[in-house]
Amino acid sequence: MSSEAAAAPKTNGWEPKIVAFCCNWCSYGGADSAGMGRFQQPASARIIRVMCSGRIDPLHVFNAFLEGADAVLVTGCHIGDCHYVNGNDKTKIKYKFLENVVRELGLEKERLQLNWISASEGEKFANFIRDVTEQIKKIGPSPLKPEGVV
Amino acid sequence: MSQDSQTIKTAHQIVMQKGEMYVGWSTKEDVRKRGGSGGLVTSMLAAALEKKLVDAVVVLKKMNEFEAVPIITSDVNEVLNSAGSLHSVPSNFAKLIANRNLKVALPAKGCDVRGIIEQGKRNAINLDNTFIVGLNCGGSMHPVVTREMLEVMYKIKPEDVHGEEIEKGKLIFETKDGKEHAITIDELEEKGYGRRESCRYCTIKIPNNADIACGNWGVTGDLAGKATFVEITSEKGAKLLQNAIDAGYIQVQKPDEKGVAARSKIKGVMEGLGKKWKDKVFVPMDNRLEYFRKELENCIDCGACKAVCPTCSCGDVSKCTEFHFRGDAYRMSMYHLVRFLHLADSCIGCGQCADVCPVDIPLTRLYRRFANPVQEQLKYEPGMDMRKPPFFEAKLEV
Numbered sequence: 001m002s003s004e005a006a007a008a009p010k011t012n013g014w015e016p017k018i019v020a021f022c023c024n025w026c027s028y029g030g031a032d033s034a035g036m037g038r039f040q041q042p043a044s045a046r047i048i049r050v051m052c053s054g055r056i057d058p059l060h061v062f063n064a065f066l067e068g069a070d071a072v073l074v075t076g077c078h079i080g081d082c083h084y085v086n087g088n089d090k091t092k093i094k095y096k097f098l099e100n101v102v103r104e105l106g107l108e109k110e111r112l113q114l115n116w117i118s119a120s121e122g123e124k125f126a127n128f129i130r131d132v133t134e135q136i137k138k139i140g141p142s143p144l145k146p147e148g149v150v
Numbered sequence: 151m152s153q154d155s156q157t158i159k160t161a162h163q164i165v166m167q168k169g170e171m172y173v174g175w176s177t178k179e180d181v182r183k184r185g186g187s188g189g190l191v192t193s194m195l196a197a198a199l200e201k202k203l204v205d206a207v208v209v210l211k212k213m214n215e216f217e218a219v220p221i222i223t224s225d226v227n228e229v230l231n232s233a234g235s236l237h238s239v240p241s242n243f244a245k246l247i248a249n250r251n252l253k254v255a256l257p258a259k260g261c262d263v264r265g266i267i268e269q270g271k272r273n274a275i276n277l278d279n280t281f282i283v284g285l286n287c288g289g290s291m292h293p294v295v296t297r298e299m300l301e302v303m304y305k306i307k308p309e310d311v312h313g314e315e316i317e318k319g320k321l322i323f324e325t326k327d328g329k330e331h332a333i334t335i336d337e338l339e340e341k342g343y344g345r346r347e348s349c350r351y352c353t354i355k356i357p358n359n360a361d362i363a364c365g366n367w368g369v370t371g372d373l374a375g376k377a378t379f380v381e382i383t384s385e386k387g388a389k390l391l392q393n394a395i396d397a398g399y400i401q402v403q404k405p406d407e408k409g410v411a412a413r414s415k416i417k418g419v420m421e422g423l424g425k426k427w428k429d430k431v432f433v434p435m436d437n438r439l440e441y442f443r444k445e446l447e448n449c450i451d452c453g454a455c456k457a458v459c460p461t462c463s464c465g466d467v468s469k470c471t472e473f474h475f476r477g478d479a480y481r482m483s484m485y486h487l488v489r490f491l492h493l494a495d496s497c498i499g500c501g502q503c504a505d506v507c508p509v510d511i512p513l514t515r516l517y518r519r520f521a522n523p524v525q526e527q528l529k530y531e532p533g534m535d536m537r538k539p540p541f542f543e544a545k546l547e548v
């Protein structure tokens with residue numbers, strides 16, 4: 001994956017695991033341009049490509065956390081640009097509910113984030129991953145991480 | 151005016167309409183005697199069946215003072231025999247009539263009504279064929295807790311109880327020897343007894359979401375305790391009441407102004423108390439993850455909490471039930487995570503889940519933690535009208 005191919009700054013010790021859901025038509029393209037543009041980004045992100053952000057079931061996000069993700073990112077096309085017309089309007093609704101559960105559960109707000117990124121916004125994507133990685137390094141591993149998973 | 155008086159306006163003299171209020175009672179003496187407050191509800195249900203407004207009626211069939219089972223019946227006598235309010239039977243009728251395609255009339259506390267309406271939105275109940283007779287509700291008690299309360303607080307054997315009533319804030323039990331035993335509800339609840347926790351913070355006291363709302367609040371003077379106050383809240387409700395009058399099952403008269411005012415005042419007071427309880431139960435909390443983990447630690451994944459949930463209309467195999475396993479070393483139940491999310495907009499706080507949990511997890515308290523902020527923010531009150539659950543919207547300004 002291009003984003004992982006980019007050279008990761010070697011910080012001392014722990015590297016967070018960040019699961020980033022990207023839609024095929026925009027944010028995955030953004031991740032791709034980040035790699036092609038050789039923007040510096042950490043090796044923390046695991047990108048999961050879905051056809052549309054509207055396909056991201058809250059269940060997928062819970063699963064990522066329960067399997068040990070330190071942060072989960074929901075990304076897609078800018079509102080109005082969804083290639084399935086209004087998939088990301090539905091993403092917004094699901095995200096609202098998801099955010100509520102994750103917050104009420106007591107997870108820090110940095111661990112779940114939403115961002116709209118177009119295919120040409122490689123730098124935005126890279127910065128986003130870098131910022132989240134920094135935030136998570138500050139707050140440490142997720143309390144939902146199973147025992148034995150780093 | 152005597153309840154047996156024949157001079158009261160009956161058939162065809164009044165045309166029932168939405169928004170109108172009446173005070174009424176059953177014309178059958180034994181029903182009136184057994185009824186919670188005049189037997190009007192029972193007689194109205196029986197008349198609907200008799201005159202074929204509906205094919206079936208749901209009522210509670212009493213087993214003893216603390217237990218009753220809901221039944222769907224087409225037998226008018228069975229309906230007439232069911233009169234009376236059972237305060238320690240926290241049943242919910244929504245799922246009982248779901249997916250049966252019945253033309254049915256049924257009594258319903260606020261939470262029954264809300265469950266029925268949510269099932270209606272999910273196409274599991276045809277609301278056009280469902281006549282909902284709302285019951286005012288100050289709260290219900292868990293039968294197991296009630297038994298313990300009788301022994302600990304009242305020092306009486308549950309088997310000796312002959313009757314029960316609520317008067318002026320006191321819960322009064324009558325024993326077979328004719329004696330009355332009264333303790334204030336406040337004192338009972340201070341000690342952890344009394345109403346179920348969900349009822350304490352429930353604010354649906356007069357179910358205006360039903361077709362007709364019935365209760366004893368607002369009945370004044372000689373009739374107090376002997377008649378039922380009704381408010382018609384829909385065309386169907388008007389039809390029900392008119393039908394019962396025409397059939398000679400009930401008699402009604404206009405309520406006096408004092409009664410109307412008293413009813414609305416007590417409604418306001420009860421709602422205020424409910425809001426106070428809500429703040430008391432849902433205090434802000436740190437370290438919530440640990441709290442939820444601890445509370446859910448003993449869950450045996452039996453699925454009962456989902457099976458009884460009156461707003462859930464998924465089948466036996468659904469998204470949450472796919473995760474009834476503990477194979478992975480997950481730190482939180484996926485089953486509950488899915489339900490926390492799905493119920494955030496739709497939980498009506500009925501308390502059914504907490505009532506049935508075999509390991510006594512205070513589930514309603516957990517589910518409301520997730521539901522309160524969403525429902526407040528989206529100004530969405532499930533089961534109160536036909537508005538679509540926000541989670542199902544295609545677009546939402548959030």
Ligand SMILES: Cc1cc2nc3c(=O)[nH]c(=O)nc-3n(C[C@H](O)[C@H](O)[C@H](O)COP(=O)(O)OP(=O)(O)OC[C@H]3O[C@@H](n4cnc5c(N)ncnc54)[C@H](O)[C@@H]3O)c2cc1C
Nearest residue numbers: 185186187188189190191192210234236286288365366367
């Ligand atoms: C738990 C509970 C709390 C109540 N609290 C108040 C209150 O605070 N203020 C007020 O004005 N009125 C309250 N009521 C309503 C009141 O007690 C009477 O039911 C109402 O006035 C109708 O009286 P009735 O004689 O016409 O009903 P009845 O002719 O006695 O008919 C009552 C009907 O209700 C059904 N029923 C009995 N128990 C339950 C139950 N637990 N759940 C669902 N259905 C049931 C019976 O099967 C029957 O069909 C409450 C009722 C219940 C069940």
Ligand code: SF4
Nearest residue numbers: 260261287289349352
């Ligand atoms: S939840 Fe509300 S409507 Fe239901 S039994 Fe309790 S007080 Fe009555």
Ligand code: SF4
Nearest residue numbers: 459497498500501503
């Ligand atoms: S989650 Fe519990 S309190 Fe909420 S509607 Fe379902 S059974 Fe009732």
Ligand code: SF4
Nearest residue numbers: 449450452453455507
């Ligand atoms: S009823 Fe209790 S034990 Fe059963 S699944 Fe629900 S929480 Fe778990």
Ligand code: FES
Nearest residue numbers: 023052076082087
């Ligand atoms: S295709 Fe990108 S959000 Fe729908």
